[in-house]
Amino acid sequence: MIPPELAALRSPAAVRSRCHLVLDYVLAGRSAHFTVDEAALGTVADYVAEVTRQAYPTLDIPYHSRWRHFDAGGLQRWPALEQRLPTNDAAERARVMIDLAVVSVLLDAGAGDAWYYHEEASGLTIGRSEGLAVASLRMFEAGGFSSDPKVPLRADAGALMRIDADTLARHFQVSEAKPPVGLEGRVALLNRLGHALATRRDLFGDGVIRPGGLYDALFDKAPLGRLPAPTILEALLDGLSAIWPAGLVVEGVALGDVGRHPGVEVPDLSNHLVPFHKLSQWLTYSLLEPFEAAGFAVTDLDALTALPEYRNGGLLIDLGAIVPRTPLLPEQKQPVGSEMVVEWRALTVALMDRLADPVRERLGLDASQFPLAKMLQGGTWAAGRRIAAERRPPAGPPPIAIDADGTVF
Incomplete structure (x- = not known):
């Protein structure tokens, strides 16, 4: 039985509330690492609104999700795969x-500056998140995540448990000249995903055990076809919290993407703990479209938080x-679990909340038209990448160098 104060960390509400506690700590001048200039949020809002209007002149902005990256280079790759499915x-x-x-999101921690993927079908050479997306889609198309050659378009527990570094390296075109960050960490993540799926048949299926079993598990939790976004996240955190190789463990409970910070003071086992669940929330954003395509109305989008990653935080x-x-x-790499990085990530979540309304005002949109899922896409992620390239050309690395293992950033 998980202690209730630890179980409570598996929610977007806990991410938001504890990140704001860290913001309060920094605003009080107690941080050894950062101060916050609240007046600068106007400058950030101006920049984000400008980037958003340039990318989406009609302000018809999709969700921030993995599906955008599958369209790298302006090519829509998913429809071609979709044609191979029962109509x-x-x-x-x-x-x-x-x-x-x-599988694509779990492979989407930062690739680093050296790695890229060459797509034979299009002739495109693609790096970073988009390259990882296209590589994972092509591996999926080739049956690289399925244990049944007759059903290649599937990811199942058996295949995921068997994937090794050589297999992933082959599909991702890894070489000494273009190594991705954290290849072994990504393999460990996929292997742990397979084991986690196999131990939670209630969430992932009692026949073929696969991530897609989540559709059936959540079907009954969507009365009248309305599925709250936090319900998706909480199911993921419940079923997958043990997969993170570097995840924090307290009292034998695998908490996943959770850090420690002195700005959070509570009188129980969760003292100093700050949950982020970055990849799990990124995955939740990326599951909105699959559920909507199946006819669900996904609600409560702004109950999720901004993603505490280096593009939003770097901005x-x-x-x-x-x-x-x-x-x-730049030569001093900070560990992911260091107080400095935990504080940076928490400030990112909290300040993105404060940024949302000023950006909406500049675009003339309200919260229903422009939830966080669209601000991130419009938006802060692209703005973070652009300003990084301007400040640190040509590759635009983050302002803080991270010693990452490929499972958080």
């Missing part, structure tokens, strides 16, 4: 979309909202 089975299409999204540093107390040195 009249919306439920199976949703399961396949969930399978693809789950806030580069435009002066988060101010380092000492100069940032």
